[in-house]
Amino acid sequence: MVRDYLYPDYEVIRNADMCIACRVCERQCANEVHKYDADLKKMVSNTASCVDCQRCVCLCPTHALKVIKSDNTFKINANWTNEAISDIIRQAGTGAVLLSAMGTPKEYPVYWDKILINASQVTNPSIDPLREPMETKTYLGKKAAEIIRDKNGNIVPKTSPQLELEVPIMFSAMSYGSISYNAHKSLAMAAEELGILYNTGEGGLHEDFYQYGSNTIVQVASGRFGVHEDYLNSGAAIEIKMGQGAKPGIGGHLPGAKIVGDISKTRMIPEGTDAISPAPHHDIYSIEDLRQLVFSLKEASDYKKPVIVKIAAVHNVAAIASGIARSGADIIAIDGYRGGTGAAPKKIRDNVGIPIELALASVDQRLRDEGIRGDVSVVVGGSIRSSADIVKAVALGADAVYIATSALIALGCHLCRSCQSGKCNWGIATQIPELVKRLNPEDGKERLVNLVNAWTHEIKEMLGGMGINSIEALRGNRLMLRGIGMNEKELEILGIKHAGE
Ligand code: SF4
Ligand code: SF4
8 A cells, every 4th residue: 555655764776887787696595585686687675575694795796786774754853753654554454563683783882882891901910811811711600609629629529510611602592493404503513612612592403413512502492492402411501591582571473374384393483483582481480489490400411511591681680590590501602682583572682671781780799798699600691793892791790691682783684674574685684495505604703703713812912901810800801891871870870980070
């Protein structure tokens, strides 16, 4: 209907002088934006189908293409924005929940960008990481409350199961089904080479990936897809997913169209069935219930693996984390409101949850105040974009970070936020065989390894600059941070001073 017509958000611009009609863009676009018009003897574009994934722009051999933000606009209105009007028109036409993907693009404050890192000058000289040792190794899990020695004075190692990471970085949960086999394989191989871990997400573990078990976190979510004894014992840790930052408080939905072949086998559900994870775990309504699941999983894995409980960053997150620390969990993972996803109701993604920076600071403080900080490690995620974000997170109290969107960008994602369509032109969020093969796992692994290695070099530089020679010595060291452009309350929650103090 004409009244539902919305001018496209993005426009495809083709430079006619540069285009040689090679039709690469036509073959590369799963959204059928480009077409050769034999009558006109030239390429034409259907701009309305463009999701701005940049695939054609990158692969055009003559650089004849660009995609620009449309400047068409409704009459300017600070209250009734283009987005507000367009969303109403779409919903009035369909009666449906608006779906989108990845993290929120809203202009909420990014506190990482309002925090500055210290550096040594005259006293406490800086350390040159090229010439002096710099320790980035990190252990996750419960820490012993006291050092126990035998009668000869030797330390008796008596710790709960620990995860050992070469750097305080892990690949966050992304299920096989929401991302492709080749994307999963890239993550698994990179984790193995880097000495870190990747996470199965809630889709189970493909039998081909059992070989990467010591670098795998296996997830147990409310749908319990693909969960069985071998699965629980195949990984280095087990993660109970209570929530995720992109869609706190609601479940997950992988459409039946994506439940094909190995995905249906791995999830242990019939082909073509929608994989719907309920919003709550139907056996968890209290910390006591959570404790039962934590210990059931420990029992099933012979008490050899740390159990992680993952939650979304929401109001009262510090109190919730305190309860989780007392549930017997070894690690708490907190996912901030900028965290990504393969599909989420747009209004939930953009309006529910809180920033990870504030959640992390309040959780770390609460656990310290209650004297239980050593009972649990804290891992944070939800839009960790750089090595500097990691250094700031560790100084605010994190033991390690989860990255996912950054990892996908390394694999080729251009953040078009249309993963829910299943037509990812970069071979990541898709199960269409012709698209999946666009991502070469060896190439993907190498790019992930490069990214983490580059960030590790930068982390070492920043540590050395502060005169610190280990991640351990930075953890919770908020004196190394200063805020800029924040109000008193924000500084108070973050527990840092203003720049200049
Ligand atoms: S890829 Fe570039 S040169 Fe080839 S048809 Fe498309 S716009 Fe033209
Ligand atoms: S994974 Fe693919 S579909 Fe999803 S945002 Fe990235 S490029 Fe777009």
